[in-house]
Amino acid sequence: MIKVKDLTFSYGKDKQALHGLTFSVQDGEIFGFLGPNGSGKSTTQKILTGILKGHGGSVSLFGEDVRNAHTQAFFQKIGVLFEFPYLYADLSALDNLHYFASFYPQNRRRDALELLDELEFKKDYLKKPVSSCSKGMRQRVSMARALINNPQLLFLDEPTSGLDPAGAVLFRKIIEKERKKGTTVFLTTHNMFDADLLCDRVAFISNGKIAALDTPGNLKEKNSNHSIIIDYLYQGRRKEQKIEASELKEGIPFAYDELITVHSQEPTLEDMFIQYTGRGLS
Amino acid sequence: MWNGFFGLLKKDFRLMLSGRFFVLALGSLVLYSCYINFVYVKLDQEIYPVYLYDPQETQSVISESVTKVESREALEAACADRYSVGIDLSAGKPELYLLSSGLETADHYRMIWGEAVLKGTAKGKAEVIGLHNKEMKNRREITAEFLFFELSAVGFLGLASMLFKEKQMGVIRVHGILPVRRSVFIFSKLLLLLASDLLFTVLLTGVNLGFLAALEVLPAVLLQAGILSLIMTLTGFLCAVRLPDFRQFSLFYLVLAVFVTTPVFLAGQTGIAWKWIFYHPVYHLFRAMKSAYFSMSTTSVPYYLFCFGGIVLLFLSACRTLKLEMAKEG
Incomplete structure (x- = not known):
């Protein structure tokens, strides 16, 4: 699904953010990208999602070089959950989802109401402006937005941040369900608990370099x-x-x-x- | 793609509604129209009073516009307002006495008026030819100015407030991963603001010029309004996306108003003559708008080429700026 070889990126002359990352993500895998703030996680995700251009090395998604891959068809196949719930505050949860769903072809769209129900969104707030919802509820709408097009590749940035323990458990269940459907998940986080519970493999990234890459079990066992x-x-x-x-x-x-x-x-x-x-x- | 485009249009329209954009535009329309109809059309410049000091009684017939004074001191006192014109005939030959108003052109007109009154060649009123009477001239002039102000200032602010809202909510970034072209995101805003500006133009012109006169000038006025609307919307878009917060934007707006718009209004409306104003691009837009209201074709092919080039350049810059904004950290 994702193949990255010697990926480099620089924000300026002396601001090299990525120093030759190499990794691959298999179809249907949950891949954890773990690192502290400023380590290069977000930069990598932005390159993969086509927001950031001008990288070095080779990156391919869905078997196609990323430089040619970022077409309308590509964006129809991916879903992205940002760290913060970016939504239209004046619109209701349903209106937000209907708006974002309108960019996808009919055959890709999931039912907004069903999705919100699955995410245990409070029914009383369905038609109220998102600004009146709690952070946890907004994060649920954001997750629903990321899933509205039934993506084959899902990018999740700190999915459980701002959620209460019950919400975090629910999100992990949803991610597991996506995996069972065959969705590939690229999980960016610094929450080790999430990574340990969810990921098939994890990569430790620090200062723009991958320090280790293996299954959570192997990483722990090797050093036990x-x-x-x-x-x-x-x-x-x-x-x-x-x-x-x-x-x-x-x-x-x-x-x-x-x-x-x-x-x-x-x-x-x-x-x-x-x-x-x-x-x-x- | 069209589904997405109509979705964007619908969403932008809702944002404009929630941002009271149309209420503001309606308020401006009512305010401008009331001022034009109840105040401006009645405004007229008072004729320059002429004072005559003629101790030797050389003038047998004196015009109704002349007031006689008894001494040189009285003449000087009467002209102290820097508006009146004094004529001193004490030396036998007429000598004009006037204190400068500060405007060379106005002083020149005062002198001509004083001489004409003394010679008895000044007529009370000018002959009106066709429909361009004083009231219609005033209506066209002020409507052009208000429209220019509305499109360049108020519309600019309206778009900025809408975009800052989207920026604060972070939703601009979400559009970076949606299957929709970035240019479409800008295009939907452009289209809505252009439509709303053109509707405002039709209403303002219709209400203040009357149906027939409006019909006559509207094609040319709509063209100029469209050009100005596109330029200002794209400039507003660029500034709103580029500048980090509304405070900085307000400061920029102040600079824009002081250094860009004010000289244009001064050069266009007063007797101030600056040669460099010819190189001021906004001055040409202002002149084109006024000419359109007076059915004069003063605009040329280079003007339209510059406008088209400017719009294309602004659009490309807006696309680039939007791309950078989408790549920003959360």
Whole structure:
């Protein structure tokens, strides 16, 4: 679906934003692009969506060079969710969706009402101006806008930002549903939790370079020390012991009366990001 | 593509409605028409009073327009208003006495008037030929000026307020990933503002010139209004997209009003003569608008070529600026 080779981009003489990125995204994959602010995530997404021109290296989408790909047909096949809910504040959620849907051919359009229902948009607000909705509700309308044309390739920029935990869970379910339909998802985020739960593969980007690229599981496993901490009660006293995972083959290798907790010492995706890039995500 | 275009048109129309654009235009129409019909058509310049000091009584027959004074001091006091004309005949030969009004042309007319009154050749009223009487002249003149002002200033602001709203909402960026050409985004706004400006032109001209006179001048006036509307809308678009906030835009607007429009009005309406004004592009637009109202063809092929070139250049710049705005960070 997406093939990027030696991608470079510069905003000016001394402002090189991307330094030779190489990666590919398979059809139906959820690909996470993780990095802190200013790392080059948005620049990459803008090049892929055709907003930014003048890059170096080669980029192809839908099997076509990106320089020729950004036609009306291309834009009909993609959906983009921006970090902020960009909507017409004076129009209602439905009017916003009908307006944005009017740019797509009839056979691509999804039913706006059904989409909003799926996104658990409050029915009372359907015909009220978007300006009267909460940020979470506006983000739902924005997501509906990104999905209104039934895209084959979906670009999501911080999809769960501004959502309450229930909203974030709902969005993750929607993204999963899209994947099941065969939609390819390019997820740009600095939320490691989302990336860990959703992405088939992630790329860590820092200072315009890809520092690591693999599945979240592999990234964590490669750097795991395979140890386990066990919290237990023995002879009326609470104790804690660290053992190697392989020691568990024969069962718990020490005497205990009751196990309280067992913690694997697998690193988080954020730990991995810091390890690979030398900096945090916020 | 046409679905998208009509969607854009509908949305822009709604934005114009919610931004009270049409209410403002209607308000301007009523205000201008009331001023023209109740104030401006009745305005007339008072004839220059002539004072005569003739101690030797050399003039046997004196015009009704002349007021006699008894001394040189009285003559000087009467002319202290810088408007009246004094004639001193104390030396036997007529000597004109007047304090300069500050305008060379007006002073010249005062002198001619004073001499004509003394010689008895001044007639009370000029002969009116055809329909171009003083009232109609006033109506055409002020309607042209108000229309020019409305199109160049008010319409410009209306578009800017609409665009700043879209900029603040961030929706301009969304159009960067929609299957619609960027030029269509600009074109829909251009078309709506052009239609609204042309409708305003028809109404303002019809109300203030009368149906028949309006019918006679409207083709030429609509052409000039269309040119001005396109130029100002595109300039407004460029500035609104380029400048970061409405405060900066207001400052720019002030500069535009002071340095661009004011000299044009001064050169066109007063006796001030600046040679450099010929090189001021807006002056030619203003002159073309006035000429259209007086059914005079003063415009030429180079004028239309410059206008066309200017509109194309502004349109291309607007497309480029829009592209940059779409690529901006959120």
